[in-house]
Structure formats: structure tokens, C-alpha cells
Amino acid sequence: MAQNATIHPGFAAHSGLDRAKHINYWKRCLKTYLPHQYTSNDSNRLMLSFFIISALDLLGALLPSTTPAERADYARFLYSCQHPEGGFRGFPGTDFGQLRNKQNKQWDPANIPATYFALSTLILLGDSLQRVNKRACLRWLLQMQREDGSFGEILGENGQIEGGQDTRFGYCATGIRYILRGHKTGSVLGMPDINVDKLVDCIRRSQTYDGGISEAPFHEAHAGFTYCAISTLSFLDRLPNGVGGHLYHYGNVRLSGLTDLDLTVRWFVSRQTTTLDDEEAADTYSDETDTTATCHDAHSFVKTRSVPAKSDETCEKDRPPPAVELQWIGFNGRPNKVADTCYAWWTCASMAILGKLNLLSYTENQLYLLSKPQHAIGGFGKLPGDPPDIYHSYLGLAALGVLGNDAVKPVDPALCFSKHGATLLKNMLWRKRLLGEPGSEGPLVDSDDEVIETAEPRGRGVDVRAHQNLQVRYVRRGSEGETTLCGDGESTVASHDSDQVTLRGE
């Protein structure tokens, strides 16, 4: 449980993060098998990889807890997921190796989110992206855009774009574009640009009557989709005038990607709530009247009306006074929903991109993250008391970085990793040359020379995972440590500092 009882009003909200425990949590994720419950996320392994590496970077613990050789191995793993036709697959599980051919390749496609996460992770590992087949990646990216401007997740049979119409894919696609070619428009490495206008138009049409943004026109606004849309506009340099850089012009029309900035800001501000767990939210169903428990957005402040609900009196009695409740202000993803750790990220990062972070109750928002879903063993759960999971642990940490918590590195709110990582990207020589930055003059590396490398020839080796009961044993170059995996899937790290790494099953 979190250390909620000890925080007083007026607490400065600096630190309050149990840094050592968070580092331990992430080191466990990095160096031992994830418990088998993550099997349902097997297809998202490159996303999990990104969260693990980036979390350690945000905590300033990536370099201290890994050796250069280990980091090279991690990069090798990521490159092993690079797809022969550009981009990265989501996990090694669809790779047919030598058996890949024209007839079966549709079952082993590159994946848009995985590609964004692979590139981001490589940047954080200090890799210069030299082995990324950039031209093939940009060519594939073009194939991933639909007629209406939106992006999909994968290419299926006959070049069919699969994976729903969803601003998350637009976000990852424009993130890939930003990493590989910055804000440059027109042809790069012989590849034309994506259709930016159509994508911007698609986002404009997905704005809802209440000011949020949805996955597609007329769907319900959702903080996650709204963040993705706003970050997309940031990557495309298409935010409203005066927000996040200069406005991109085309023709005589100045078209920003947000139809009503003020309304969107209002919508984000309204995501703040003091309904922080399921118990508090339970009363909403079948209880039409306003009670102190059902008024999520301002509960216990307004007067209840003519027909007080049965539950009203008892709720009133058990409720802490407003001053206590106002110490912790969380975020929901949609109106009248309960707070959830990840929405702190989606909302705070979006407001940071829009330059409006100060309009949130940012001190109380930090206190909410630190006092409620922060878990005693490190990491964050979705709701207070929930066990930590990789997704919420990362987004909770990144939200603290945006909110200025001094135990977390400053975060680039659109890239979703540290500003330090963003600087590593900006300093890559090949990218500076590609963008024509002064002082970077030199030959452009043509991607024709960049043969796809999977780091080293790989044979169909032993499936480590399938043979856990055989006590697979191998040596990690330059690192020492015994890692044991307990039978119940709960992983423990004995030591990271000895030469041999033994991975054994039950």
C-alpha cells in the first residue's frame, strides 16, 4: 500500500517517489522473465521492452544497471525483430525464419506501434539507428496510410490495411516519421511524404461535440485517443498558432489540427476527479439523483436536489471533509468514469504539449500518483491498492516526469520518453545531415547501402522459452548474476553481478 496517511496539505510534492523501489521493480522486469500472466501481451513485447528500458532511463538507472554489452544485446534483440520489408514486428512469435516466403508473409507483418517503440528503445539504448533500414521503413509507412488519411496497424493479405481506425496508429506512424525525417516535408531518401493534410483532416473530423478527440469520427472522446491526436499534430507541426512551435502553412489556408483549442483544454481540465477507486464509483449505476457519492466531477460541493437518494445520508456521514479529498486529484479517461493512473499521463502530457499544464491542479495531481496508485514494491497499479503492472507503472512515472517531480528525468511529452533521449535523437549525425542542419555537411547515407542486418546470422536455435524445465544456461557477456525464476511466475533477482546467468524453471 502507498504511504497515504503521512501526506499533509501543502506538502511540496517534490520527490515522494520511492526511487530505489521503482528501480528495483524495473530491474526485475529487465533481468528476469516476466510472469506468465504477460502471455496475453506477448504480441506487444516491443511495447513492454520500451516501457522497461525507458522507465530505467527516466529514473537515471539505465546506465548504472546495465553493461555496454548487455545494451548491445538488447539492441540486437530489437534488430532481430526488424522486418525484411521495413518496420519491426511486434514480437518474435510470428517470425518464420528461413521458411518465410511470398505466400505466408501476410501472417508475419511489421507492426506500426512496435516500430515506434523499437526505434524509441534503440535511441534510449544509445544506438544510432544505423542498422535501421530507413528507406524500406518509410516505404512501408506509405503503404500503411488509408484513403481517408488514417493509419492502420499491419498490412494483411493483398496489401489490405488491418487494425482499425484509431488515432494510436496515427500517433505511432507520425512518431516514426518524426524520428526518421523530423519535420521535413517532400521526398526523403527517395521516398515521398505521407499525406499530412489528409491525416490532419481525419483528426479534425474526430473531434467530438464536448471538445475531446475520439478514435474515429462520432466515436466517444477518450483521453488516450486525444493525447495521440495532439501528439500527432505536434509531430506534424500542425498545432494551433502559437502552440508548440510554428504553424505549417499550405496554400493560403492556415489549417491547424484542432478545431477548438479552448474547448479541448476545457475537456482535459474536466478529466480531473476525486473519484479515485471503484468503491466510490459503484453508486453511479441505477442511481439517477445527485448524491455526494455520484457527483464525480464536484462531489460533496453542490447541494443535492429534491429527491435525495437512499444512499445519500450514509455517504455524507462516511465521507471525509472536502479539504481532505482535495489533497488528491486524479484523472479519468472519459466523463463520469473513475480515475486511473494512465490517464494522468494522457492528460498531463497533452496539456504540456498545449502549454496549459498550469491549468491543472498539478500539485494535487502529483500527490494523487504518489499517495494512491504508487505501490509499496515499486511501480504503479491502475487503481489504489492494485498490484503494479508495466503499463501503468510506466505511464505513472512518465506523468510524474511531466509534472516536474525531481526524482524523474524531464519528459518530452509527445515522444513519451526523456528529453535526454530526444536530444540523443537530435544529435544523430545521419539525421542532422538528412535535415540539412548547418555544420553537419557530409555525404548522406543512402539507405541502399543500409542492408538490413539482424546483427548476426541466426540459426533456428533452441527455443529458450519452450525448454525452461531444462535449465537453460548461458553466459552474458560482461555481466554477472544469477537470475532465478520461481515456479509461480513471480520472478526474483538474486544478484545481477556475477558472471553466469542461470535461468531455470520450476
Next chain:
Amino acid sequence: MGVYSDDPLWADVEPLPQDDGGPNPLAAIAYTDEYSEAMSYLRAVMASNDMSERVLSLTEDIISMNPAHYTVWLYRARVLLTLKKDLKEEIAWLNPTALNYQKNYQIWHHRQTIIDALDSPEGEAEFIAQMFERDAKNYHVWSYRQWLVKRFDIDDESELKAIDELLRADVRNNSAWNHRWFVVFGRHEGDSLDETVLERELKYAQAAIYLAPQNQSPWNYVRGLLRKYNKPLSTIKPFATEFASLDHPDDVHSSHALDVLADIYEGEGTKADAAKALDLLAQKYDPIRANYWTYRKFLLGFPPEPDHPIFHHHNY
């Protein structure tokens, strides 16, 4: 020894193990032997484009362990269509599966593929109702429902009735409010705006506000309606005043009414009144958003003290 390696049905298949790309893979999962084996057989049959009956049980097995696998569903759909299977049986299998994996995207896309091929929405309304019993705000279900309405041109009347029932059960269900907006406006884009529709929708949302004044969904709906029809917010001034009034600052029943009034006063140019409403919001009725209300007041020309949190320097 495993389920597949011991089964004569699979004797001709050479399982294809996973290559994890070197000694230090990232996010390695402690796969169960069952999962590792099933995945090795899946890779083998996918690699040879095996379209036989046995693939259906194998894909079902994988889906039960990893429903987010992004090509296993596409492969299964291909096999079903190739073997010309009875797609109604597929729906019968999907129903309990969907109830088990409520937050999975792929399953809904698969359902769309199958229902599209069946060319009939029969039974879908009942299934959706069942899903809503578990979670009436499930995002995937609502997205699927929009697809269904468009694909089969389901009439407005029956949709509005269904939404009404959901809102009767929970007037705070924002997904239902949004769906109402889609039914009323989403399929008639480009049509000229019908004033009787505005009147009907205003009445509907206002009735819901009488029921629960501190409910942001119908207030957002009303604001959206007025914006769509280019009507000033002051159209609902008398209505909003029923829930909040500057003359009775201790008797406020809805922070949203106060918010509307602040906007109306601002539009009317009575800035001092707008500031009073914003003060009430910041200090008493909606302190969760105190910084925002203070900022709104600042925009009206009433700056707070220079060390107010809204002037705090953030590095963005």
C-alpha cells in the same frame, strides 16, 4: 511431450520454435510449455498456409492464451472462409469468448468480418445488450455498435429507444450520450439542420439534467447542440438559472450551470458577474479545477496574485 506432439492429427507437422534473437532478449515472458508448443505449431501451419480443419482448434487454443495476437485472428478468418464453415457457429463461439476478453480489440474486428460475411445483424442487438450488462461503457462495444448501425442501416427510432433505456438505467453513461449524438447527427452529415430536432434534443437533455443536475454529460450535450446550431449559450440562461444564481450563492445545485452562466455573462459583457461565478466555482463548488477557473477569470482581466500557481514555471 505436449498436447500437439502427442496427437497423431499433428504428426505430419514439424513445429517451428521461437527464436528470441540472442542471449539477452527484452521483455521475455515465462511462457507456459502449453503456450510455447501451441505457438510453435501455429508458426508451422501459418508458414505452410495450412487451411485444414485442425487449424481452427489450434487458433482457438492460442486465442485463449493470447487474444491480442494480431495475425492469428486474420488467419482463422481466412481458414473459416476457405473451408466455407457455418459462420453462425463462429458467432456462437465468439459470444462467450467476447465476454471473457472484454477489452480486446481483435475480437471485435473478427466479429465485424464474420457478421459482414453473414450479411445479417440478427441476434447482435441481444448480444450487445448482454455485453452492456457487464459494462455499459465498454468502448469496443460502442464502436462496434456504430459500425453495425451504419452497415445495416438500422433505423434511428429503434436506436434512440435503446439508448433511452440505457440512460434510464444510468443517466451518467457518457457513451450512451455520445451514441445519441451519433444517431442524431452522425449519419446525416451535410443535411440541413432541422430546428425541430434541436428542440427535441434540448428537451431530452434538459429532462436528464433535472434528474441529476451535477452530471456533465447532458450539459456537454446541450452546449454541443447550441454550438452546432449556431445559437448563443444565452438561449438556456433561464434554464441554467434554475440550478445556480449569483443572487443565491449558497444555493447552487450544479457547478455546470454556474459554468454556463459564467460563459453567458462573459458573452453579454457583464464581466464582473462572470468573475463572481468563476470565483464561486474556484472557491466553493468546483475547487478541483480551481486553477482553471482562476485562469478563466484572468482572461477576463482579473489577474490573481503574481505567485499564483497558474504562473508557476513549467518547462514546456
